[in-house]
Amino acid sequence: MSERITSWHSNPSVPAFTPPPGAVDAHCHIFGPMAEFPFSAKSKYLPEDAGPDMLFALRDRLGFARNVIVQASCHGTDNAATLNGIAKSNGKARGVAVVDPAISAEELAALDAGGMRGVRFNFLKRLVDDAPKDKFLDVAGRLPEGWHVVIYFEADILEEMRDFVAAIPVPVVIDHMGRPDVSQGPDGPDMRAFRSLLDSRDDIWTKVTCPDRLDAAGPPYADFVRSVAPLVADYADRVLWGTDWPHPNQQDILPDDGKLVDVIPQIAPIEELQRKLLVDNPMRLYWPEEAA
Numbered sequence: 001m002s003e004r005i006t007s008w009h010s011n012p013s014v015p016a017f018t019p020p021p022g023a024v025d026a027h028c029h030i031f032g033p034m035a036e037f038p039f040s041a042k043s044k045y046l047p048e049d050a051g052p053d054m055l056f057a058l059r060d061r062l063g064f065a066r067n068v069i070v071q072a073s074c075h076g077t078d079n080a081a082t083l084n085g086i087a088k089s090n091g092k093a094r095g096v097a098v099v100d101p102a103i104s105a106e107e108l109a110a111l112d113a114g115g116m117r118g119v120r121f122n123f124l125k126r127l128v129d130d131a132p133k134d135k136f137l138d139v140a141g142r143l144p145e146g147w148h149v150v151i152y153f154e155a156d157i158l159e160e161m162r163d164f165v166a167a168i169p170v171p172v173v174i175d176h177m178g179r180p181d182v183s184q185g186p187d188g189p190d191m192r193a194f195r196s197l198l199d200s201r202d203d204i205w206t207k208v209t210c211p212d213r214l215d216a217a218g219p220p221y222a223d224f225v226r227s228v229a230p231l232v233a234d235y236a237d238r239v240l241w242g243t244d245w246p247h248p249n250q251q252d253i254l255p256d257d258g259k260l261v262d263v264i265p266q267i268a269p270i271e272e273l274q275r276k277l278l279v280d281n282p283m284r285l286y287w288p289e290e291a292a
């Protein structure tokens with residue numbers, strides 16, 4: 001792996017939709033800068049730098065107030081770049097860490113002090129070499145007070161994930177809805193299976209994110225909208241939204257973040273749903289001490 005890749009749009013449009021005051025971009029990442037925060041030797045991609053200043057400029061351009069920075073797989077289990085982003089945010093960012101399951105209580109406490117509020121378990125073979133469920137469960141049982149687990153998996157292994165999800169002793173957030181095939185529509189097998197997983201516990205949340213990854217037709221992402229809008233309506237108190245900037249591995253697409261924001265009023269057509277999705281829900285999970 002030698003060539004560094006750019007996976008984000010250089011000049012995203014200003015969205016037509018104005019997010020409500022206090023809106024949280026609850027899924028984004030930081031890459032590097034590499035000179036200060038080298039990428040993991042195990043990373044499956046080598047991105048150009050996309051550091052905190054770029055993230056905060058995008059936040060402001062899109063009309064958001066806060067970020068949840070999810071440790072990207074290219075940084076492995078060294079959370080320094082993500083912690084640096086949180087530290088530079090003036091309290092406007094919190095994070096989700098990726099950890100070696102053997103992490104000590106002291107190291108977990110340091111991540112908590114640095115603004116981390118969850119740990120991510122990634123099951124995508126194209127991103128990580130292994131995903132040891134037994135070790136993940138061990139660390140899930142030792143997390144700091146108030147933390148949750150974020151899981152990233154694809155629809156083809158949803159059935160294999162059920163027992164694991166059931167065994168997690170803290171709230172669970174599922175990235176990108178477990179990547180359903182949205183061309184099947186809201187009542188297709190992938191969405192039905194995903195809903196039954198959500199129904200298995202009342203503390204499973206999900207991110208209604210990544211139309212660019214899930215809907216190959218591109219903007220206005222009609223299949224994504226028709227499949228996801230009913231989910232937002234039915235699970236209004238358990239959905240989160242994020243840009244996914246800088247869109248790891250999307251170098252062939254370069255999603256326009258303004259257009260991604262303009263999907264929000266289509267999946268959450270009324271103000272109450274927009275406020276829950278963008279403010280109330282992420283505040284409960286990431287800034288509970290400030291939540292209404």
Ligand SMILES: O=C(O)c1cc(C(=O)O)oc(=O)c1
Nearest residue numbers: 071072073074127244248249
């Ligand atoms: O689908 C992906 O390629 C992807 C990768 C990462 C990461 O590298 O952490 O995070 C995401 O949310 C999505």
